[in-house]
Amino acid sequence: xxxxxxxxxxxxxxxxxxxxxxxxxxxxxxxxxxxxxxxxxxxxxxxxxxxxxxxxxxxxxxxxxxxxxxxxxxxxxxxxxxxxxxxxxxxxxxxxxxxxxxxxxxxxxxxxxxxxxxxxxxxxxxxxxxxxxxxxxxxxxxxxxxxxxxxxxxxxxxxxxxxxxxxxxxxxxxxxxxxxxxxxxxxxxxxx
Amino acid sequence: xxxxxxxxxxxxxxxxxxxxxxxxxxxxxxxxxxxxxxxxxxxxxxxxxxxxxxxxxxxxxxxxxxxxxxxxxxxxxxxxxxxxxxxxxxxxxxxxxxxxxxxxxxxxxxxxxxxxxxxxxxxxxxxxxxxxxxxxxxxxxxxxxxxxxxxxxxxxxxxxxxxxxxxxxxxxxxxxxxxxxxxxxxxxxxxxxxxxxxxxxxxxxxxxxxxxxxxxxxxxxxxxxxxxxxxxxxxxxxxxxxxxxxxxxxxxxxxxxxxxxxxxxxxxxxxxxxxxxxxxxxxxxxxxxxxxxxxxxxxxxxxxxxxxxxxxxxxxxxxxxxxxxxxxxxxxxxxxxxxxxxxxxxxxxxxxxxxxxxxxxxxxxxxxxxxxxxxxxxxxxxxxxxxxxxxxxxxxxxxxxxxxxxxxxxxxxxxxxxxxxxxxxxxxxxxxxxxxxxxxxxxxxxxxxxxxxxxxxxxxxxxxxxxxxxx
Numbered sequence: 001x002x003x004x005x006x007x008x009x010x011x012x013x014x015x016x017x018x019x020x021x022x023x024x025x026x027x028x029x030x031x032x033x034x035x036x037x038x039x040x041x042x043x044x045x046x047x048x049x050x051x052x053x054x055x056x057x058x059x060x061x062x063x064x065x066x067x068x069x070x071x072x073x074x075x076x077x078x079x080x081x082x083x084x085x086x087x088x089x090x091x092x093x094x095x096x097x098x099x100x101x102x103x104x105x106x107x108x109x110x111x112x113x114x115x116x117x118x119x120x121x122x123x124x125x126x127x128x129x130x131x132x133x134x135x136x137x138x139x140x141x142x143x144x145x146x147x148x149x150x151x152x153x154x155x156x157x158x159x160x161x162x163x164x165x166x167x168x169x170x171x172x173x174x175x176x177x178x179x180x181x182x183x184x185x186x187x188x189x190x191x192x
Numbered sequence: 193x194x195x196x197x198x199x200x201x202x203x204x205x206x207x208x209x210x211x212x213x214x215x216x217x218x219x220x221x222x223x224x225x226x227x228x229x230x231x232x233x234x235x236x237x238x239x240x241x242x243x244x245x246x247x248x249x250x251x252x253x254x255x256x257x258x259x260x261x262x263x264x265x266x267x268x269x270x271x272x273x274x275x276x277x278x279x280x281x282x283x284x285x286x287x288x289x290x291x292x293x294x295x296x297x298x299x300x301x302x303x304x305x306x307x308x309x310x311x312x313x314x315x316x317x318x319x320x321x322x323x324x325x326x327x328x329x330x331x332x333x334x335x336x337x338x339x340x341x342x343x344x345x346x347x348x349x350x351x352x353x354x355x356x357x358x359x360x361x362x363x364x365x366x367x368x369x370x371x372x373x374x375x376x377x378x379x380x381x382x383x384x385x386x387x388x389x390x391x392x393x394x395x396x397x398x399x400x401x402x403x404x405x406x407x408x409x410x411x412x413x414x415x416x417x418x419x420x421x422x423x424x425x426x427x428x429x430x431x432x433x434x435x436x437x438x439x440x441x442x443x444x445x446x447x448x449x450x451x452x453x454x455x456x457x458x459x460x461x462x463x464x465x466x467x468x469x470x471x472x473x474x475x476x477x478x479x480x481x482x483x484x485x486x487x488x489x490x491x492x493x494x495x496x497x498x499x500x501x502x503x504x505x506x507x508x509x510x511x512x513x514x515x516x517x518x519x520x521x522x523x524x525x526x527x528x529x530x531x532x533x534x535x536x537x538x539x540x541x542x543x544x545x546x547x548x549x550x551x552x553x554x555x556x557x558x559x560x561x562x563x564x565x566x567x568x569x570x571x572x573x574x575x576x577x578x579x580x581x582x583x584x585x586x587x588x589x590x591x592x593x594x595x596x597x598x599x600x601x602x603x604x605x606x607x608x609x610x611x612x613x614x615x616x617x618x619x620x621x622x623x624x625x626x627x628x629x630x631x632x633x634x635x636x637x638x639x640x641x642x643x644x645x646x647x648x649x650x651x652x653x654x655x656x657x658x659x660x661x662x663x
Binding site for chain 2: 038039045080085106108109134137139150152162
């Protein structure tokens, strides 16, 4: 039993080490490598095919209220198909420098091509984070110990009504200064 | 101001009045008050009640034109008739007829415009299609602003009758009216303008139903048009849509009604029926063969649950509001749910989007204003979702050639008692967003993730509200 526990602890340690090792210096490069890998499981998995013209959307924002901005990135291959939503990947900054990916193929930020309606201080949680809306709920995403957590707010209402949350759902979306690349441009950029 | 008023042989109210305007000398003048009315002619059907009005088209309905701006008066609405589930009783545009009892020997000039200001933005304006804050491609602008609409499908939500270009110059309508080159319809006094028979009205309606804020304008001239007797006057009303038959919210027949009847007549009875009968060819690029899309009605219920103050099946917002709060002046507007800030939302019974990766709508207007058209669009969309699920499965298989396991025997339970097979759950989930089923490259097993990252459990909602009838 002791041997087993030791091995388990060692395995956990290796896993954590692996997670720590996934720090990247250039999130855009990491994202580019991820979506162009043959093993990549994209969300837009129907008739869509990647091409040099496929757009990639990129912006930076203060996800945790610190000056170290997180990187939000998505592309047409991660278009969710309805209501104009994309699965946004998020690379959060780490204290030692660089970034690590805090989203995956199941847990991601859903938002339109222009980004989420709100990134900033969330009064209900007393935390900084991202607001994501569905038909019936408002969900907050926030970082805790380097892990992306979620929590629903507005649980008292049966249906989501934007009008009760003008702070999170302004009539005009924030301008995140999104940069649009194409896969062809990124291929050139990272070929050097 | 008026004295000794009476009705003359032409039906006009005549009298005298002291005039203080600028076009004529100040002082006492003879005047005629010419009766003018706009009527939605009788077109009996079974429709839903909208705010205290039990039926709108079973008798000639005068349209209240007393508003000086776009009407917030429910009596100032010309209703698009819902029809019922039968193919013979299709939705119909209002049968509008304008009448002005001008004296003989005069010419009456008419024109009509209808603009859909939608539900977007503060006060519904600017409507998104023409929002100056968004960038439209030249092709999109052409589709939305070209009043002639060269295609067979109508996109423009800015309708003019007659067309400003006077496309029907010289070609008399059935009732003898003709369109003129400067955007007016003219004829001798005394004959009603049957707007619903106007060539431009019929052409626009054939390309797609339309509605919104309407303005009807008229003026009266001498018979040769050389002298203006009554300067242009504008009157305002709305064209809005009625939902198909209202549903009982409780009881054994909850959910039954014209809408559900029509959907199930197209897509199958509301009975689960895919389990064990889906014909699936691994690796095929075609969608599996399925008996029917039996769950279509449940999707429509979930998609429009509570909108406009009605339990479900809401192509339009009965009360003008998103849920129970009435918004005067928006009753009967197409039901739009902007439930994804930054996305495009969706319209009507199936909350359709078109070029939905943009923040604009470029959508055939018939999907907005004709509920059966919206229902018809469900089929190609769900077929594509099923094909997407098949292609996704192919991709997972090819990426994991040695560890892949076939998920199609799997099922998932949602709601209280409803069990969906793999293909049903995949198609329904994809109709909303995302895919639900994921293959773990660690455990080599499949699992269904019920909630979206946005916390929405769409499959549960379809089962709970749609199939199991929980409002």
